[in-house]
Structures are given as C-alpha cells and as structure tokens.
Amino acid sequence: MNHLREEIWFNTPNRRDYINITAKVEEFVRKSGIQNGLVLINAMHITASVYINDDEPGLLEDYDEWLEKLAPHAPTSQYCHNRTGEDNADAHLKRQIMGREVVVAITDGKLDFGPWEQIFYAEFDGRRKKRVLVKIIGE
Amino acid sequence: MNHLREEIWFNTPNRRDYINITAKVEEFVRKSGIQNGLVLINAMHITASVYINDDEPGLLEDYDEWLEKLAPHAPTSQYCHNRTGEDNADAHLKRQIMGREVVVAITDGKLDFGPWEQIFYAEFDGRRKKRVLVKIIGE
Amino acid sequence: MNHLREEIWFNTPNRRDYINITAKVEEFVRKSGIQNGLVLINAMHITASVYINDDEPGLLEDYDEWLEKLAPHAPTSQYCHNRTGEDNADAHLKRQIMGREVVVAITDGKLDFGPWEQIFYAEFDGRRKKRVLVKIIGE
Numbered sequence: 292m293n294h295l296r297e298e299i300w301f302n303t304p305n306r307r308d309y310i311n312i313t314a315k316v317e318e319f320v321r322k323s324g325i326q327n328g329l330v331l332i333n334a335m336h337i338t339a340s341v342y343i344n345d346d347e348p349g350l351l352e353d354y355d356e357w358l359e360k361l362a363p364h365a366p367t368s369q370y371c372h373n374r375t376g377e378d379n380a381d382a383h384l385k386r387q388i389m390g391r392e393v394v395v396a397i398t399d400g401k402l403d404f405g406p407w408e409q410i411f412y413a414e415f416d417g418r419r420k421k422r423v424l425v426k427i428i429g430e
Numbered sequence: 431m432n433h434l435r436e437e438i439w440f441n442t443p444n445r446r447d448y449i450n451i452t453a454k455v456e457e458f459v460r461k462s463g464i465q466n467g468l469v470l471i472n473a474m475h476i477t478a479s480v481y482i483n484d485d486e487p488g489l490l491e492d493y494d495e496w497l498e499k500l501a502p503h504a505p506t507s508q509y510c511h512n513r514t515g516e517d518n519a520d521a522h523l524k525r526q527i528m529g530r531e532v533v534v535a536i537t538d539g540k541l542d543f544g545p546w547e548q549i550f551y552a553e554f555d556g557r558r559k560k561r562v563l564v565k566i567i568g569e
Numbered sequence: 570m571n572h573l574r575e576e577i578w579f580n581t582p583n584r585r586d587y588i589n590i591t592a593k594v595e596e597f598v599r600k601s602g603i604q605n606g607l608v609l610i611n612a613m614h615i616t617a618s619v620y621i622n623d624d625e626p627g628l629l630e631d632y633d634e635w636l637e638k639l640a641p642h643a644p645t646s647q648y649c650h651n652r653t654g655e656d657n658a659d660a661h662l663k664r665q666i667m668g669r670e671v672v673v674a675i676t677d678g679k680l681d682f683g684p685w686e687q688i689f690y691a692e693f694d695g696r697r698k699k700r701v702l703v704k705i706i707g708e
Contacts (some may be wrong), residue, residue, distance in 0.1 A: 292431050292570050292708045296603040296676050327433040328567060329470060331607060331672050335683030337622045344476045344522055349510030353519050354526075357501065362635065371627030380631050383622055387632075387667055389526055391621050394533055394672055395468050396565035397613035398435050403563060405474030405502050416642060428606060428707065429567065430431045431570050467706060468570040468609060478621075482669050483615045484660055488649030492658050496640065528665055533609050533672055535704035537574050542702060544613030568706065569570045 295323035295388055295427045298335075303417035306364075310412045312341075312423065316395075317402055319425050321385045326400045328429015333392035335424050338366075338382035338416035340389035346409040358385045382415035389413050434462035434566040437474075442556035445503075448490045449551045451480075451562065455534075456541055458564050464511035465539045467568015472531035476561050477521035477555035479528035485548040493552075497524045528552050536568055573601035573662055575703045578615075581695035584642075587629045588690045590619075590701065594673075597703050604678045606707015611670035613702050616660035616694035618667035632691075636663045641653040660693035667691050675707055 297319045301314055316332055332341050344350065362384035367373045370380030393410060396403035412423055436458045438451055455471055472481050483489065501523035506512045509519030532549060535542035551562055574596045577590055594610055610619050622628065640662035645651045648658030673686060674681035690701055 292606075294707075296674065296681070327435075328431075329468065329565070329607065331674055333674070335686065337683070337685050342526065343670075344526070345511075347511055347514065349513055350519065350522055352510040353523065357523055361500070361639070371620075371630040372623075374624055374627055375625065380628065383628055384631065384635055387620065387622070390529065390668065392672060394472075394531060396435065396470055396472070396563055397564070402433070403565065405563075407476050407562070408474065417450070422683070424674055424683075426607070426676070426681065429433075449703065466574075467570075468607065468704070470648075481665065483665070484650075486650055488652055489658065489661055491649040492662065496662055500639070529668065533670060534701055535574065535609055535611070537704070542574070542704065544615070544700070544702075546615050547613065568572075 292428055293430060294329055295319060295376050297425045299423040303414045308414040308417055311346050311409055312412050316410055316425055320397055320402060320427060323427045324363045325397055325427055325429040328397045330395050330397055330427045331392060332410060332423060332425050336421045338379050338386055339421055340386045340411060340413040341393055341423060342389045343393050343408050343419045345407050350407060358388060361388060369409050379416040381410055431466055431567055432462050432569060434458060436564045438562040441559050442553045446494060447553045447556055450485050450548055451551050452549045454548055455564055459536055459541060459566060462566045463567040464536055464566055467536045469534050469536055469566045471532060471549060471562060475560045477518050477525055478560055479552040480532055480562060481528045481550055481552060482532050482547050484546050497527060500527060512530045518555040524554045542564050570706055571603055571708060573597060573705045577701040580698050584695050585633055586692045586695055589624050589687055590690050591688045594703055598675055598680060598705060599704045603675055603705055603707040606675045608673050608675055608705045609670060609702050610688060610701060614699045615663055616657050617699055618691040619665045619671055619701060620667045620689055620691060621632055621671050621686050623685050636666060639666060639693045657694040663693045
C-alpha cells in the first residue's frame with residue numbers, strides 16, 4: 292500500500308466562499324502514482340466543508356442563500372456558541388449540511404468521476420488562514 | 431491490496447425515487463473476495479444521493495416530504511441555477527442533505543452492518559440514465 | 570495492509586445526547602500500530618450520527634435546538650414512519666443532517682486532525698444499547 296499526504300491552504304476574502312479544488316486534487320493523485328485506491332479530502336477546520344457538486348455560478352448562489360435560510364448568521368445572539376465571543380455559530384451549522392469530507396475512488400490513476408462531479412471547498416467563516424487535507428492510499 | 435470497481439445503473443420512472451441497493455453491493459463484495467477493507471458507494475451524478483437508513487415505506491415518504499419542505503422544487507424560478515434552462519436546482523440541494531456517498535467496512539468478507547442498515551440510492555432528478563460507483567479495496 | 574475492528578457501546582440516559590469519542594478512537598489507532606491509512610467511524614444504528622466538530626457546550630445546545638427546528642420530534646403523528654408504532658421518525662431525519670460516518674486520515678500513527686476537530690457520537694433515540702464501529706486499514 293502506498294500513500295501520500297498533502298495540504299491545500301486558503302485565506303478567503305469573504306466570510307463565505309466556494310472554491311473549486313478539483314485540479315489541485317488531480318495533481319496530487321498524479322504525484323502519488325497510485326493507480327487504484329481512495330482519496331480522502333477533508334476540511335481541517337470545523338466551520339468549512341468539502342463537498343462534490345456542479346461548478347455553476349447560479350448554483351453556488353443558490354447554496355449560499357439556502358444555507359443562510361437554514362442557518363442564518365444574524366442575529367448572532369440567537370446562538371449559545373456565540374457567548375464564547377465568537378460570531379460563527381451559523382458556520383458550524385452550515386458545515387454540517389454540506390459535510391466535512393468526501394472520499395473519491397481512484398481508478399487507472401485518475402479521480403473516478405461522473406460527468407459533472409467537481410470538488411469544492413466551502414468556507415463559512417473566512418478571512419483567516421485555513422486548510423484542507425488530502426490523503427491518498429492505494430497501489 | 432486488492433480492488434474491484436463496479437457500476438449500478440438506474441433510469442427511474444419518477445423525478446424522485448428511493449431504491450434499496452444493498453443486495454447488489456453485497457454481491458460485489460463477495461465477487462471481490464476481499465475479507466477486510468472498505469467499500470465506497472457514491473452517486474456519480476450531482477442530483478442524486480447514496481445514503482444508509484431503514485427500508486421502511488413510511489420513512490421513505492417522510493424523507494420525500496421533508497426534503498421537499500427544506501428545498502422545494504417549485505416555483506423553479508426561485509433558483510438562480512434554473513436560469514441555465516434546467517429545472518433541477520432543488521435536486522442539487524436535496525442531495526447535499528442526504529449525502530453523495532457512504533463508506534462501509536468489510537469484515538470477514540461481508541458488509542459490517544448494524545441490524546437495520548440498508549444502502550439506498552436516492553434519485554432527485556430521474557427519468558434519465560444515471561449510475562452509482564462501487565469501489566472496494568482491501569485484502 | 571493491516572486492519573483493526575473495534576466497537577464502542579452506548580446507553581445514553583436521554584433521548585438525545587452528544588458524546589465526544591475522540592480519545593477512544595485515538596486509543597484504537599495506537600492499538601492498530603498503523604502508521605498511514607484511514608479510519609472509518611460509523612454509527613451502526615440508523616437514528617444516530619458520528620460527526621466531527623467543536624467540543625463546546627454552547628454549540629452542542631445550538632445543534633440540538635437547530636435539529637429540533639429542522640425535524641421536530643412532536644407531534645409524532647406528523648410522520649408516516651411512526652404508524653409502525655415507533656415514535657422516532659424525527660431521529661431518522663436528524664441523523665441525515667449530521668451524517669452516519671466520518672473517515673479520518675492516519676499519519677505517523679495519529680489521527681491527522683486540524684486544531685479543533687473532535688469526533689462525536691450524536692444519539693437521537695437513546696435510552697437503549699447502541700454502538701459505533703471503528704474500522705482501521707493501512708500500514
């Protein structure tokens with residue numbers, strides 16, 4: 292069994308951002324030389340998500356509005372967590388909807404993807420340094 | 431490390447459907463001959479889910495109603511994504527609630543499941559050909 | 570490839586509870602002797618979740634209130650599933666929001682975690698014996 296570990300770093304300009312990281316993950320899969328296996332891609336922070344869906348700007352707007360409806364940022368006083376001095380409780384909730392991680396199959400040295408699958412980093416509490424872990428195992 | 435890759439194809443009659451695929455996955459695990467490892471089962475399309483829960487008809491109705499409440503199909507004009515000519519923005523949202531994939535342990539050549547765990551394919555934009563990927567790794 | 574399989578058992582005093590199981594999983598990773606690989610941690614029951622987020626009491630309260638708003642327990646008659654004699658349909662819904670499982674990378678013999686990542690068992694239909702599966706593979 293072979294393995295590779297890499298990180299992707301972010302410092303997004305906005306509180307919430309949606310960034311396509313597929314090309315970066317593909318690069319790490321090539322670098323690993325692994326032909327068959329699994330790749331885990333996970334947010335290392337608890338107010339961000341890694342998810343797989345379409346890279347279509349309208350859809351990213353829809354996600355953002357929908358998440359804000361299901362778990363609104365304001366008023367920040369509605370959340371117990373914000374009594375700690377934070378204002379990001381909503382980000383911990385939004386991240387549960389979108390998920391922490393994805394696991395993708397590697398076949399013949401490539402991400403084994405359907406036609407529209409793209410890997411996204413979703414930031415819900417940005418404007419600070421954060422990172423994603425990429426761990427590849429296989430042969 | 432051994433591995434096996436299989437696909438399961440669907441063309442559901444309705445926009446939304448919930449299909450138990452456990453027996454199919456069990457068959458692939460047997461075929462792989464793998465005694466200990468992991469199996470990844472993921473939708474290859476971005477308007478469908480693979481999830482694990484109970485095979486109880488009332489619950490499937492509950493999921494369907496609940497998802498329609500959290501992310502209604504109509505009016506389709508409420509979603510930016512539908513400006514592309516699609517009418518399936520809601521399906522991209524529903525899929526995030528139910529998830530893209532599951533990872534299941536294989537122990538002694540079998541799916542290592544609790545008493546009620548069943549693997550489902552959830553279709554949110556059916557009436558077209560779509561598929562699920564099954565990737566097994568282990569020894 | 571090496572592997573280890575362990576279970577963690579629960580019998581929570583309340584219908585809903587949130588329990589930090591990180592130390593237990595770390596213990597199993599050490600016991601496995603695996604230096605690089607993946608660990609799968611999943612609820613073996615379909616009315617419970619395993620998820621990763623912050624161990625902050627205010628946040629646990631926020632999750633609980635939020636889940637109860639998105640999928641209320643009462644009136645139990647609102648759910649088709651409860652016609653079976655159960656009263657836990659809401660627990661099957663809440664579990665889909667929080668997820669069934671997490672997959673965590675193992676690097677240098679340790680859980681490869683960001684600064685605040687903690688593994689939680691979330692019980693949505695407690696007061697009975699239930700368990701979590703921990704499956705580790707790697708080398």
